[in-house]
Amino acid sequence: MAKRKNNGGAVDGAGSVLSTVAGPAAPPHPTRLGPPNPIAGQLLEKVTGDETLAAEMPFNSTKPLEYGEAAYTPHKGETHTPPTPIATASTCTETVASEKVGDGQPDIGDNAINRPLDRVRVDDTGRELTTNQGVPVADNQNSLKAGLRGPTLMEDFILREKLTHFDHERIPERAVHARGSAAHGYFESYEDLRAITRAAPFAAAGKRTPVFVRFSTVAGERGSADTVRDVRGFAVKFYTDDGNWDLVGNNIPVFFIQDAMKFPDLVHAVKPEPHHAMPQASSAHDTFWDFASLSPEIAHMLMWQTSDRAIPRSYRMMQGFGVHTFRLVNDKGASLFCKFHWTPMAGTHSLVWDEAVRIAGADPDYHRRDLWEAIDSGQFPEWELGLQLFTEEQAAQFPFDILDPTKIVPEELVPVRPVGKMVLDRNPDNFFAETEQAAFCAAQVVPGIDFTNDPLLQGRLHSYIDTQITRLGGPNFHEIPINTPVAQIHNNQREGFHRQQINRGRVNYEPNSLAGGCPFQAGARGFVSVPEPSQGNEVRGKPELFADHYSQARLFWVSQSAVEQRHIIDAFRFELTRVQTPAVRSRVLALLLNIDERLAGAVADGLGMVLPPPLPLSSDNPPHDYQPSPALSLFARPGALGVRTRRVAWMVGQGAEGGQVRKLYAALLDAGAVPRLISARIGPLATSDDAPLDVEISFETGPSVLWDGVIVADSPVFVGDAQALEFLRLQYQHDKPILALGNGAELLKAAKIPRKPDPGVIVAESADAEAALASFKEMLARHRVYARERA
Numbered sequence: 001m002a003k004r005k006n007n008g009g010a011v012d013g014a015g016s017v018l019s020t021v022a023g024p025a026a027p028p029h030p031t032r033l034g035p036p037n038p039i040a041g042q043l044l045e046k047v048t049g050d051e052t053l054a055a056e057m058p059f060n061s062t063k064p065l066e067y068g069e070a071a072y073t074p075h076k077g078e079t080h081t082p083p084t085p086i087a088t089a090s091t092c093t094e095t096v097a098s099e100k101v102g103d104g105q106p107d108i109g110d111n112a113i114n115r116p117l118d119r120v121r122v123d124d125t126g127r128e129l130t131t132n133q134g135v136p137v138a139d140n141q142n143s144l145k146a147g148l149r150g151p152t153l154m155e156d157f158i159l160r161e162k163l164t165h166f167d168h169e170r171i172p173e174r175a176v177h178a179r180g181s182a183a184h185g186y187f188e189s190y191e192d193l194r195a196i197t198r199a200a201p202f203a204a205a206g207k208r209t210p211v212f213v214r215f216s217t218v219a220g221e222r223g224s225a226d227t228v229r230d231v232r233g234f235a236v237k238f239y240t241d242d243g244n245w246d247l248v249g250n251n252i253p254v255f256f257i258q259d260a261m262k263f264p265d266l267v268h269a270v271k272p273e274p275h276h277a278m279p280q281a282s283s284a285h286d287t288f289w290d291f292a293s294l295s296p297e298i299a300h301m302l303m304w305q306t307s308d309r310a311i312p313r314s315y316r317m318m319q320g321f322g323v324h325t326f327r328l329v330n331d332k333g334a335s336l337f338c339k340f341h342w343t344p345m346a347g348t349h350s351l352v353w354d355e356a357v358r359i360a361g362a363d364p365d366y367h368r369r370d371l372w373e374a375i376d377s378g379q380f381p382e383w384e385l386g387l388q389l390f391t392e393e394q395a396a397q398f399p400f401d402i403l404d405p406t407k408i409v410p411e412e413l414v415p416v417r418p419v420g421k422m423v424l425d426r427n428p429d430n431f432f433a434e435t436e437q438a439a440f441c442a443a444q445v446v447p448g449i450d451f452t453n454d455p456l457l458q459g460r461l462h463s464y465i466d467t468q469i470t471r472l473g474g475p476n477f478h479e480i481p482i483n484t485p486v487a488q489i490h491n492n493q494r495e496g497f498h499r500q501q502i503n504r505g506r507v508n509y510e511p512n513s514l515a516g517g518c519p520f521q522a523g524a525r526g527f528v529s530v531p532e533p534s535q536g537n538e539v540r541g542k543p544e545l546f547a548d549h550y551s552q553a554r555l556f557w558v559s560q561s562a563v564e565q566r567h568i569i570d571a572f573r574f575e576l577t578r579v580q581t582p583a584v585r586s587r588v589l590a591l592l593l594n595i596d597e598r599l600a601g602a603v604a605d606g607l608g609m610v611l612p613p614p615l616p617l618s619s620d621n622p623p624h625d626y627q628p629s630p631a632l633s634l635f636a637r638p639g640a641l642g643v644r645t646r647r648v649a650w651m652v653g654q655g656a657e658g659g660q661v662r663k664l665y666a667a668l669l670d671a672g673a674v675p676r677l678i679s680a681r682i683g684p685l686a687t688s689d690d691a692p693l694d695v696e697i698s699f700e701t702g703p704s705v706l707w708d709g710v711i712v713a714d715s716p717v718f719v720g721d722a723q724a725l726e727f728l729r730l731q732y733q734h735d736k737p738i739l740a741l742g743n744g745a746e747l748l749k750a751a752k753i754p755r756k757p758d759p760g761v762i763v764a765e766s767a768d769a770e771a772a773l774a775s776f777k778e779m780l781a782r783h784r785v786y787a788r789e790r791a
């Protein structure tokens with residue numbers, strides 16, 4: 001409390017203290033404001049406190065630091081501690097307590113809105129139903145009517161509130177990346193990286209930073225299928241001590257275009273065609289390939305997009321990339337260029353195309369379900385964060401421009417340095433409130449991380465906030481609980497739709513003296529941009545090196561295994577067969593010729609077309625000849641998950657060996673796999689012993705494509721079952737491991753599974769079941785038996 005001189009109960013200027021306008025020329029010093037009351041006492045204290053604060057800043061002492069040389073060193077704002085907390089309050093009544101306004105002891109300098117999400121979790125257990133105003137609802141079955149058969153009354157505010165809320169339940173979906181799924185988790189730094197960056201998550205070995213991660217497809221609408229051929233979004237929101245850092249990346253390290261100016265054209269071309277709104281979630285149509293073949297900078301991206309990277313087995317089994325070159329900056333202001341890589345501990349694994357198409361029908365939520373189930377069963381997905389760090393001098397020697405987002409930095413040129421791991425260990429409570437309302441933004445970085453002049457990134461810095469203003473209904477979307485940082489928010493931004501914060505005090509501007517200068521600018525502790533010199537004539541164009549469109553596309557192609565190359569050829573054939581305009585197809589072939597003749601020839605063959613001349617190059621510079629990069633093959637990262645989370649269908653028929661099934665089932669479960677008994681119908685199934693088996697899922701509900709492998713139990717009577725045969729044929733066709741025990745081999749025969757050496761088709765007598773299961777597990781852990789495809 002401020003000490004005031006006792007001037008004998010003076011009332012001079014008391015009227016001014018009690019008024020909100022005008023006052024005496026000199027500070028008023030009354031010591032009482034009429035009959036004593038506690039609030040008036042605080043009012044006196046506040047007015048005196050205000051005067052003290054204002055007097056402490058006779059002028060703006062930091063103004064000269066905004067100019068010239070001094071401006072290069074950010075300065076801390078001038079600040080003074082209020083002589084009494086009430087000096088900076090909005091009202092002297094802030095100590096009046098109630099159940100609504102709080103305990104009357106405001107937490108000065110603390111914003112409750114940043115507290116953990118528990119502050120907004122709602123639980124209805126044991127509660128009555130109420131309206132949105134908290135009024136208990138007596139009857140939730142009937143609207144209010146004039147008599148049982150009478151008209152509904154306008155007066156029914158309960159019905160009207162319920163319908164009005166329902167009418168407005170939808171918000172616009174994301175313009176791209178509409179379909180997605182997310183989870184909470186943490187990032188843990190392996191080491192203290194402060195020599196390289198002052199970014200808070202890397203400040204100490206073992207330091208954990210909470211994250212929220214959303215995976216997505218790009219082109220499809222919110223209800224589209226998960227397994228379509230597409231790039232996957234990989235957006236990570238780090239809730240750091242210094243505010244939110246969003247690393248909004250993809251599962252493919254390059255992009256379609258080089259300049260933000262082309263993004264709306266790209267997205268218009270790939271989205272459903274505007275006249276009939278088809279096709280959904282697919283690039284296999286004329287407008288996409290028309291645009292693509294007229295934009296040869298897309299060549300490298302097309303190679304990734306037609307590869308199996310675009311049909312991942314699981315969100316848990318794909319890499320993530322920051323795509324652009326960023327900068328990491330330490331506390332001395334020294335910076336390095338940086339590319340971000342997420343590597344899944346589960347390895348990189350994909351579906352095969354026919355499987356992906358069928359899953360889209362069998363379980364459109366395939367990836368969403370997979371992520372949810374893995375986390376809810378305690379099999380937390382993990383990724384390692386790796387950095388490619390390089391200097392300006394190194395970058396100048398590269399045969400490509402590091403500002404070009406259609407280029408990678410090959411790992412052979414700059415190795416990836418592992419610096420931490422990310423673990424997703426908690427599913428959201430509510431999809432809409434968290435996943436749908438999460439607002440990622442490429443411009444959200446924290447001290448220690450900075451942008452480069454990549455012209456695609458520069459455009460993104462604008463676009464994300466802008467899109468949220470429409471999608472989330474105004475400028476206060478950062479106050480939606482999932483988006484609030486764990487760091488405190490203090491600034492002078494105010495008002496706008498759906499404002500949540502109730503800012504204390506009358507000061508909403510800076511500089512100020514009446515709030516002791518608060519919130520004051522952080523100076524060097526705050527975000528400081530790397531002082532990169534920037535000079536040049538204004539121009540709309542790109543650097544010459546950006547014109548090499550094919551060297552890295554070829555690098556990708558030559559780095560793929562034979563199976564991967566064949567899948568790429570098949571994907572081009574599929575996409576272009578769906579295209580209806582031969583001239584567009586021909587232009588794509590002309591583009592492919594600049595990547596590889598065999599690739600172009602094989603695609604042309606599938607289309608029954610002759611090869612046109614290659615597209616003219618965009619530059620006279622000779623292409624760069626890269627050595628193959630083994631790291632670019634999906635097979636370079638088998639992962640360390642073994643059979644954990646792998647789904648195994650266990651086909652059982654009447655009279656199966658119940659005891660053996662139970663024993664092996666338990667063994668597989670103990671290894672972390674997810675086996676389920678499958679048959680024509682669910683429920684009890686008679687076995688060779690007394691205890692019936694309980695079938696868990698039927699062939700209709702769990703078709704072949706939803707399983708990573710199949711075991712056919714030793715059962716006498718399922719031979720000839722059409723569903724079982726179809727199931728097995730598809731398991732084989734999709735390169736999945738098959739184990740048949742005892743009489744189960746008959747089913748393989750009936751399904752015409754080829755009888756030739758195949759490490760993924762294991763046939764064993766019941767007596768050898770345990771050894772056979774071990775071989776099966778080994779094949780299951782390897783994901784697919786791609787060798788089968790060469791046959």
Ligand code: HDE
Nearest residue numbers: 174176177214233234235249260263323459460463464467
């Ligand atoms: Fe995005 N992008 N993008 N993008 N992007 C959006 O923001 C945009 C780009 C990426 O899970 C939108 O909130 C422009 C590259 C992901 O919520 C939008 C340009 C990369 C997500 C937008 C790009 C991405 C988005 C749509 C070129 C990989 C989903 C809704 C200049 C590095 C985030 C939204 C989530 C979402 C604009 C290019 C990744 C419209 C203008 C390159 C993962 O603002």
